[in-house]
Amino acid sequence: MSSGTPAAVLDAVSLAHRNGTRALRSVSLRLAPGEQVAVIGPSGAGKTTLLRVLSATLAPQSGAVTLLGQCPWRLSPRARQRLRARLGLVHQAPPLPPVQRVITAVSAGRLGRWSAGRALLNLAWPLDAAGIGAGLRRLDLEDRLYSRCDSLSGGQLQRVGIARALYQQADLLLADEPVSAMDPRLAAHCLRILQADAASRGAALVVSLHAVDLALEAFPRIIGLREGQVLFDKPAAEVSPAELSELFDNAQLSAPEATRAAEPAGVPPRC
Amino acid sequence: MLSANDPQRWPRLGWTLLALALLWPALHLSELNPAGLVAGDSARAMAGFLAGFWPLAHDLAFLALVGRATLETLAIATVGMALAVLLAAPAALVINRALSLSALAAEGRPGPWGGLVRWPLRGLLIVLRSIPELVWALLLVRALGLGPTAGVLAIAITYAGMLGKVYAEILESVGPAPARAILAAGGSRLAAFAYGLLPNALGELLSYTLYRWECALRASVVMGFVGAGGLGQQVELSLRMLAGGEVATLLLVFVLLVTAVDGLSRILRRSLGVGA
Numbered sequence A: 001m002s003s004g005t006p007a008a009v010l011d012a013v014s015l016a017h018r019n020g021t022r023a024l025r026s027v028s029l030r031l032a033p034g035e036q037v038a039v040i041g042p043s044g045a046g047k048t049t050l051l052r053v054l055s056a057t058l059a060p061q062s063g064a065v066t067l068l069g070q071c072p073w074r075l076s077p078r079a080r081q082r083l084r085a086r087l088g089l090v091h092q093a094p095p096l097p098p099v100q101r102v103i104t105a106v107s108a109g110r111l112g113r114w115s116a117g118r119a120l121l122n123l124a125w126p127l128d129a130a131g132i133g134a135g136l137r138r139l140d141l142e143d144r145l146y147s148r149c150d151s152l153s154g155g156q157l158q159r160v161g162i163a164r165a166l167y168q169q170a171d172l173l174l175a176d177e178p179v180s181a182m183d184p185r186l187a188a189h190c191l192r193i194l195q196a197d198a199a200s201r202g203a204a205l206v207v208s209l210h211a212v213d214l215a216l217e218a219f220p221r222i223i224g225l226r227e228g229q230v231l232f233d234k235p236a237a238e239v240s241p242a243e244l245s246e247l248f249d250n251a252q253l254s255a256p257e258a259t260r261a262a263e264p265a266g267v268p269p270r271c
Numbered sequence B: 001m002l003s004a005n006d007p008q009r010w011p012r013l014g015w016t017l018l019a020l021a022l023l024w025p026a027l028h029l030s031e032l033n034p035a036g037l038v039a040g041d042s043a044r045a046m047a048g049f050l051a052g053f054w055p056l057a058h059d060l061a062f063l064a065l066v067g068r069a070t071l072e073t074l075a076i077a078t079v080g081m082a083l084a085v086l087l088a089a090p091a092a093l094v095i096n097r098a099l100s101l102s103a104l105a106a107e108g109r110p111g112p113w114g115g116l117v118r119w120p121l122r123g124l125l126i127v128l129r130s131i132p133e134l135v136w137a138l139l140l141v142r143a144l145g146l147g148p149t150a151g152v153l154a155i156a157i158t159y160a161g162m163l164g165k166v167y168a169e170i171l172e173s174v175g176p177a178p179a180r181a182i183l184a185a186g187g188s189r190l191a192a193f194a195y196g197l198l199p200n201a202l203g204e205l206l207s208y209t210l211y212r213w214e215c216a217l218r219a220s221v222v223m224g225f226v227g228a229g230g231l232g233q234q235v236e237l238s239l240r241m242l243a244g245g246e247v248a249t250l251l252l253v254f255v256l257l258v259t260a261v262d263g264l265s266r267i268l269r270r271s272l273g274v275g276a
Helices: A047-054 A077-084 A102-110 A116-124 A129-138 A154-168 A184-201 A212-218 A241-248 A251-262 B009-029 B040-051 B060-095 B101-105 B112-130 B133-144 B148-173 B177-184 B189-224 B231-240 B244-273
Strands: A008-016 A022-031 A036-040 A062-067 A087-090 A172-176 A204-208 A221-226 A229-235
Touching (some): A008 A047, A022 A062, A047 A087, A102 A154, A129 A154, A154 A184, A172 A184, B148 B189, B177 B189
Parallel strands (some): A036 A221, A087 A172, A172 A204
Antiparallel strands (some): A221 A229
């Protein structure tokens, strides 16, 4: 990737889920290489959907998606898988098989780059215990290298998910509420690790957070998302209390129902 | 009997009568007549044959024959199963929907093209398993002559159909989220299977395979009757010669064999607690 290519460009992206919920409405944003952004907004605002579009997991119904200079939905499936290997997503509840060991779960981060033979060999005989152990040490989980995932707490599982995404060494790192199950001190620590890792490799980082103070404190740029639309997108220092109260005002109480009732499935998205 | 207040009483009476009404003609059609067992001549013939069961045949020459037949039966069942697994595993990987890349982007709905591969393969598996292994064995004995090869192939064919279907169902029943996460991070289908589906499904897959191995063992005995080798062929020979003692020894060996397999599969299943 040349240094000038934006990490991500969304142009008027709209996406409705299969159940008819309009998750994103004409979202446009541009992410410079190495940029770090926090996405905030009430639950149901479309934060997870936005990250899934940015990780080339979900295809929008309209609008253009360009990730690391490529349009994922115009690529062949094989080329798209190669692009996906460079997009790392930390899930809020990491989908890890309960009986899998931590070392295997973390090593799965590199499956997009490994040959089939190497992947199968690693399953029986972990090939990079040292590298994975070092990654876990930064997240204070080194003693859990050989534990089974079902023996971990929610916060520990989230850290395994973070370790896996870091091990992937993605060029665009995405994290969906990556620290929601951790205490504030650990949450801040893990966010710093994510930021330092992305910065050291020049990777762009997008993190969705429900802890607004944490977002304002740690990230230079904030995107406020409400009802699938970008309410504001500006430097953290310029975000006013009025904008924050507008972002979260009564959102859970009235907005989701009103949205669904007003706009049934099948209405073509605005572009 | 019928509680006057139970709102379920009439529906239940109805279902009971319906079940009886369906069973009665079936009983007629199958010409079940257990009275024949105890009636005059047949009872005497049966008693004579059963009396011949004791003493068990235990001369060395015969025991050597039994030992060889037992090994042959075990080998038929095991090799047949191994071939069936080799055929069924790739088929299950292709037909299960959890590894569909197109389903990933469309929130779980596989694309139209995948169906063009999945449905013919599903159909093939149905054909393989809907023809009983005994029929396959009869056909193969015609083609290949008497001997274990027919039994091995009959088991491989029928059980590939059963295993492929059940493997695919097991893989679809465990949560697809871990496999989808790997596909979404650029992993291949094989990687998503090995790291996302297999860990959760391994216990059930092995447990079912072991159960089928036990079934294959029984099936290989039955197929022996049509000349496909093993213990079954010996039982058939001894039955024909009315050598009750030999039949009893063979049946005893068979009971021991199934017991041993049952114990072995229980030990294996218990040790499956270890994850990948």
